[in-house]
Amino acid sequence: MLTIRSAEQGDFQGWSQLYKQYLDFYHTTLSEEQLLTLWDWFFDDEKKIHCFIAFLKEHPVGLVHFREFLRPIKASIGLFMDDLFVDSSYRGQGVAQKLIKSIEDFASQKNISVVRWITADNNQHAMKVYDKLASKTKWVTYDLIVS
Numbered sequence: 001m002l003t004i005r006s007a008e009q010g011d012f013q014g015w016s017q018l019y020k021q022y023l024d025f026y027h028t029t030l031s032e033e034q035l036l037t038l039w040d041w042f043f044d045d046e047k048k049i050h051c052f053i054a055f056l057k058e059h060p061v062g063l064v065h066f067r068e069f070l071r072p073i074k075a076s077i078g079l080f081m082d083d084l085f086v087d088s089s090y091r092g093q094g095v096a097q098k099l100i101k102s103i104e105d106f107a108s109q110k111n112i113s114v115v116r117w118i119t120a121d122n123n124q125h126a127m128k129v130y131d132k133l134a135s136k137t138k139w140v141t142y143d144l145i146v147s
Contacts, residue, residue, distance in 0.1 A: 002061075002095065004102045007042050007051040014060035015039070015053060022063070022085035026120070052102050054086070054095050062086040064099040066106075071113065079107050081117035084126075096129050 007015060016035055023029055030038070041047040047067075054062035065083040081103060086095045100115070107115050115134070118141055119126050130136075 002098060003055045004052050004098060007053050011053055012039055015063060018060055018063050018085055018087060022083055052099060054099055061090040062095045062099055064103060066103050074113060076113040078114040078116055079103060079112050081115060100133055
């Protein structure tokens with residue numbers, strides 16, 4: 001049976017193995033120091049970033065990272081889903097949908113108005129899942145790299 005819950009301190013090993021797979025998918029890496037920094041953020045209430053982990057028989061199979069953001073144009077709060085990953089051995093079993101549902105439930109409990117995310121334009125597999133759960137927007141994303 002699939003269980004989804006907030007990350008706990010003892011979950012670091014399982015979480016880091018999953019997150020490193022996610023980073024590999026996007027052809028990027030983090031140092032151990034950076035991984036520990038991110039991990040610490042999940043337990044720092046001031047950071048407002050959360051991590052849910054999906055477990056099958058106590059084995060971590062997926063994760064989602066999300067954070068709150070202010071929406072001035074709506075005078076409301078939204079959630080931004082930064083990272084969603086399911087171990088390739090467990091894809092196609094509804095884990096991603098259940099992780100997204102878990103943050104939708106979190107948002108509902110906190111009266112948060114929207115859950116938003118982006119994905120790579122070539123991530124067709126993910127988009128098939130997302131198209132069933134949410135509406136694609138007209139917005140284009142830009143990054144201004146600060147030097």
